[in-house]
Amino acid sequence: MxxxxxxxxxxxxxxxxxxxxxxxxxxxxxxxxxxxxxxxxxxxxxxxxxxxxxxxxxxxxxxxxxxxxxxxxxxxxxxxxxxxxxxxxxxxxxxxxxxxxxxxxxxxxxxxxxxxxxxxxxxxxxxxxxxxxxxxxxxxxxxxxxxxxxxxxxxxxxxxxxxxxxxxxxxxxxxxxxxxxxxxxxxxxxxxxxxxxxxLSIKKYVAYLFIGFVLAAYLNVPMLGISFVGLALAMLTFERRKETTVVFAGGGDNEDE
Known part of the structure; x- marks a missing residue:
């Protein structure tokens, strides 16, 4: 060219x-x-x-x-x-x-x-x-x-x-x-x-690593699709942590009451 x-x-x-x-x-x-x-x-x-x-x-x-x-x-x-x-x-x-x-x-x-x-x-x-x-x-x-x-x-x-x-x-x-x-x-x-x-904290998030490996190696999912799955898992993890933080904070208030 x-x-x-x-x-x-x-x-x-x-x-x-x-x-x-x-x-x-x-x-x-x-x-x-x-x-x-x-x-x-x-x-x-x-x-x-x-x-x-x-x-x-x-x-x-x-x-x-x-x-x-x-x-x-x-x-x-x-x-x-x-x-x-x-x-x-x-x-x-x-x-x-x-x-x-x-x-x-x-x-x-x-x-x-x-x-x-x-x-x-x-x-x-x-x-x-x-x-x-x-x-x-x-x-x-x-x-x-x-x-x-x-x-x-x-x-x-x-x-x-x-x-x-x-x-x-x-x-x-x-x-x-x-x-x-x-x-x-x-x-x-x-x-x-x-x-x-x-x-990266592989030991802590090894399950996500396995999911990505299976999607790429066995299901032949394109990289963009794997990225969206990773984004969805990250969002779920973030929401779960946020809910846990709220519960702990609320539990402390109830005990004080």
Whole structure:
């Protein structure tokens, strides 16, 4: 699939918006699943984009850049991975296998963006001591430029050269390596689920885990259907806990009376 200039501009702008959202507004555009889905929508194949982004989202669970720590940029990885998967026609597994190294490589640009941003923030501190509100605002706006460029430049370059680059990769990568990449892409969701389960109270909610497993493995219920069942069980658990709290509170009042 050939990508047009309009699509390159749209996806690049979205990468910048997603980066800003992850730092400030927090609407969720920086989530790899959302980023991959929107990138896929802009590329004309939202399903593949959601598959790539959702899989990379599993890897990002429980990982945060607290205190300025640098983590893989799974958002940009999802965007470029989805785009490469759609342009190459090789499927979501191929996009995942490319999205992961992209996410790891962009950590270097993330460090550069943070380093550059400190220049503007130190200037903002200086103007704050002087009481210059206008220059404080200007420095904070200028501080967004390194962050924007750190994502816009690699995404635009990757998309612009992506069609030929991906085709070259597809034509020259040995079949055994391509098969290995696709196998690794299939294993990654299981790894992400395992990481997620590590942070959940499995012993306490093991019954729900069994229900989800039976729905997926034996009844072949689609993921959306399993999600609705999980939501319903969560609502029932919440209501049951609320009723128990009310009963305990009421019981205490009666005993006092």
């Amino acid at each position: 050939e990508i047009g200039i309009g699509q390159i501009i749209a996806v690049t702008l979205f990468a910048v918006i997603a980066q800003y959202d992850g730092l400030n507004t927090g609407f969720g555009f920086a989530k790899p699943a959302v980023a991959g889905g929107i990138a896929g929508l802009l590329m004309g194949d939202m399903q593949t984009g959601l598959f790539v982004g959702g899989t990379l989202n599993l890897l990002s669970l429980g990982v945060g850049n607290f205190g300025g720590a640098v983590i893989p940029d799974y958002t940009s990885g999802a965007i470029l991975g989805a785009a490469f998967a759609i342009m190459s026609g090789q499927g979501g597994e191929f996009g995942i296998s490319l999205g992961i190294p992209v996410a790891l490589l962009l950590t270097q640009l993330d460090i550069l963006a943070r380093f550059s941003n400190t220049f503007f923030q130190q200037k903002a501190d200086k103007y704050a001591n002087e009481g210059n509100i206008e220059m404080i605002e200007r420095m904070n706006i200028l501080g967004l430029i390194p962050w924007a460029l750190s994502r816009a430049v690699p995404v635009a370059i990757g998309l612009y050269f992506g069609s030929d680059l991906v085709q070259m990769i597809v034509d020259n990568v040995p079949m055994w390596l391509m098969g290995g990449l696709k196998t690794a892409g299939g294993i990654i969701p299981a790894l992400g689920i395992a990481i997620l389960l590590k942070y």
